[in-house]
Amino acid sequence: MKHNFGAGPCILPQEVFEEAARAVVNFNDTGLSILEISHRSKEFEAVMAETERLVRELLAVPHGHSILFLQGGASTQFAMVPMNLLPPGGKAAYLDTGTWASKAIKEAKKIGDVSVVASSSDANYTYIPKGYEVPGDAAYFHYTSNNTIFGTEVFETPQSPVPVVSDMSSDILSRRINVADFGLIYAGAQKNMGPAGVTLVIVKDELLGKTGRTLPAIFDYQPHIAAGSMYNTPPVFSIYVSMLNLRWLKAKGGVDVIEQENIIKARTLYDEIDRNPLFRGTAAPEDRSRMNVTFVTENKEHEAPFLELAKERGLVGLKGHRSVGGFRASIYNALSITGVNALVDAMQEFEEQNK
Template structure:
């Protein structure tokens, strides 16, 4: 790729940030208009009453879109909560672990560890398997769940470590899954789970709202008293409006889900996401400067993690990429390296451009090395 070809792209930012997610331009424009004047009502979406019939219809439409896109059975509830997925770490244990034998957890990385830490405040925790022995570069697939487990908790996509679960364990215990960073990116069978939770800020919408999809039978298994704001049944019985919900986040999520439906739904976007991730992994494996950190069979389609064989070059590559409009690829602070998040709204053209930037950087370094070798040998 020629230097002038790269420079033509500088005006556009290619956002690979891990969250909040990139949103489609059409969604951003509709949201911007609604902030000023929502549906020609003379009110901003930021100031409209959450008890108004107009906003109640937004909540209902968003729930119906989720049911449609994920094929959610009627025996499951679709709830909107606040506090992000991190609040769910304690809320899950508070609802389903207290007074029961143990909660079983699959330890696959940073956020699974956080969930385990919170659960221990409410009862006994059994870690059924862990990939810590290899820096969380894979998903354990051979383990047994204790027969008396109240539930088995897993994390479908590990945002920091760059691994993803492509199949889920068969277990007699209720299955709970944190799907924060890959929900709506691929097809799932909701019936395989008793409860799914996901922060909105990856593939659904802006931060501030958490989606919970829960089997009613599972919710009804809770018999002990709970604080109202920590009780899933309260949200269910009040149509997710026990208190003021995150109005703007729900509204923008609705817009984004409408956009997703236009892309062919989850099935359609899954094909696009596969193409994006395969393109970037091919370059990581080909380019002699880089290497992937996750085991190939467990590589995430959403969060691609990689490093450089020469760590001293990583800061230089970050500057080089940023100088050409590629942002958000710095790895998580505890692991370093790089992370490119390929959420639904990120176009294939951005991934193609990142690949071109990586190739151009490789050529520059090869040229510098070649010149240095010639000078040393003269």
């Protein structure tokens, strides 16, 4: 049995894979594959409607917020956000907490003025900055809620006098949030929502159309809203599999239930990291991510042997990002406590071997 700790594209529930596989051959008894069905067909329109309905239900998205399913990943949103929310001559505020936050900052600077309110780059992004102030004259404040590479997470929505924008690519649907606190949320699907290829955007309608910019339609949220995420051909298969995964999450009891499971999984793994003398966590304890657990061996020479043992035990995707090394266990929604326990067992076995 394989336990997939990959950071993304990542694990999805087995029943989702099985249903998606059937649809690749014959979608809903249409005699057509989901890969070839028209996005204008009534069958796919029903998929789109259900996917939006499930997102709205699971996240309690309030009236006045539109839900979009776009392409281009979170990286496209790095540019679309300032294009749509930052007026010429205006300023946007950003919190720098890791690689993806810094990339978002870099892209926003191509559109307009950016104020970086705080950064944890001084400690290789191993903590979340505290005590910063968001300028009241900013058009919006942007932060990345979970940092996949460095293993930190922001659990409380930052206080801000201006609309809050968050990249939630790696922790969306893993815990309860109050969507009303945000002007815009965006998230690549390939962590907790579905496969790579679709990006979720939740935006407060009243924020749009106020910058005075004339944008290419493909980079303007409003045409996408008007067309129901079908301004151009949508990523049909990715949306369909996301729908299946959202069904699975709803059947489990929703976000509140999965949040408690995620707390238990993270606590189990962090407890072993803190107990085992061969390993050490890299993120500040108060900012440790529940989604991406980063750790290293105390002895660098143990790194390769542990990865080999993990491979033998069916634990895949544990090697840390190339920029930081060590290990990264991504424990997204679909990874069960069984997988976490298998990793803990391997760590304890490695400890016994190296006494």
